[in-house]
Every structure is written in C-alpha cells, then in structure tokens.
Amino acid sequence: MLSPSLEDYLEEIYRFSQQKGFVRTTDIALKLDVSLPSVTKAVKKLTQKGYLDYERYQNIQLTSTGKKLGKFLVDRNQTLRDFLEVIGSDCDLEEEAEAMEHYLSEETVDSITNLVKFFAANPDYQQELLQFQEEIKE
Structure with a gap:
C-alpha cells in the first residue's frame, strides 16, 4: 500500500508516460509543484517497491506492476x-x-x-x- 503522496507521484508518472511516452523528474516536479529532490526521493521509493525502473539521469520507466496501479489511480x-x-x-x-x-x-x-x-x-x-x-x- 502506498501513501497518498506516493500515489500522487505514480499517478502523474503514469499520465506522463501515456501522454509523452517518457517521464523525466523535472516534468513531475513542475506538475506537482515540488522540488527535484522530493521527486527523486519518491521515485527511489517507488523503484524499491517495484513500481518503477529508474537510474539516475535517465527517464523514469514504469514496471508492469507500476503500469497496472498507475492506470487504476x-x-x-x-x-x-x-x-x-x-x-x-x-x-x-x-x-x-x-x-x-x-x-x-x-x-x-x-x-x-x-x-x-x-x-x-x-x-x-x-x-x-x-x-x-x-x-x-x-
């Protein structure tokens, strides 16, 4: 189970992935009006929980689990x-x-x-x- 904050991040990551085909931390920071370090921290948590594949300085990728939950959100x-x-x-x-x-x-x-x-x-x-x-x- 994710916190409301992490749900918001995953929801926006899913939206960006559907709209643009790729997701950058800067996109999420601008959309949610949060700092880049906050996005990075959330992305790391979502990666640890198996919802994302992410490496520093790369675009964010949803795992199949992340896509499923993102769509639900x-x-x-x-x-x-x-x-x-x-x-x-x-x-x-x-x-x-x-x-x-x-x-x-x-x-x-x-x-x-x-x-x-x-x-x-x-x-x-x-x-x-x-x-x-x-x-x-x-």
Missing part, C-alpha cells in the same frame, strides 16, 4: 470526477476528487463506478436526482 480519479459531476456537485471537480481518492477502498470505488455507469445508462434517473436536490434546497 488515473481511472479512480476520473471516476470520482465523473461521480461529482453526475450528482451535480458544485465544487472544483479536480480538487474534490483529489481530496477523496486516497481514502476510499477499491470496493467503494467500484460501487461509485457502477453508479456513474448506471446514471449514464439511465439519464432520466440522474435528472430526477438533480431535480430532487433542487427541490430540497428551497
């Missing part, structure tokens, strides 16, 4: 953003999803995923929920 974040949108939450979706994601079990994330899919397949029910929320605000 990115998907979890997107699911939570989708969930917040579906339920009509009036918040900063990115910030709120980030606040939630580290504290939910995989089973809860699966249930939220199913709820988002249910509302996508049944938009009338989503509309009923949103209308209900408006009615109880008054």
Whole structure:
C-alpha cells in the first residue's frame, strides 16, 4: 500500500508516460509543484517497491506492476470526477476528487463506478436526482 503522496507521484508518472511516452523528474516536479529532490526521493521509493525502473539521469520507466496501479489511480480519479459531476456537485471537480481518492477502498470505488455507469445508462434517473436536490434546497 502506498501513501497518498506516493500515489500522487505514480499517478502523474503514469499520465506522463501515456501522454509523452517518457517521464523525466523535472516534468513531475513542475506538475506537482515540488522540488527535484522530493521527486527523486519518491521515485527511489517507488523503484524499491517495484513500481518503477529508474537510474539516475535517465527517464523514469514504469514496471508492469507500476503500469497496472498507475492506470487504476488515473481511472479512480476520473471516476470520482465523473461521480461529482453526475450528482451535480458544485465544487472544483479536480480538487474534490483529489481530496477523496486516497481514502476510499477499491470496493467503494467500484460501487461509485457502477453508479456513474448506471446514471449514464439511465439519464432520466440522474435528472430526477438533480431535480430532487433542487427541490430540497428551497
């Protein structure tokens, strides 16, 4: 199990690897607004745990385990953003999803995923929920 901080690093490393095909420590430092020594320390920990292959002054490579967990982390974040949108939450979706994601079990994330899919397949029910929320605000 990774700390929320290490999850954030792995999530961003996965995103960069999918977008650019390579990942540099400077990219991660800029994206997460942290120092290069902080990135290096996190990358070393993730390497020791088997999620990355990394050698100093080289690009960061995800292991198969790192790719699998990285994909889960990115998907979890997107699911939570989708969930917040579906339920009509009036918040900063990115910030709120980030606040939630580290504290939910995989089973809860699966249930939220199913709820988002249910509302996508049944938009009338989503509309009923949103209308209900408006009615109880008054």
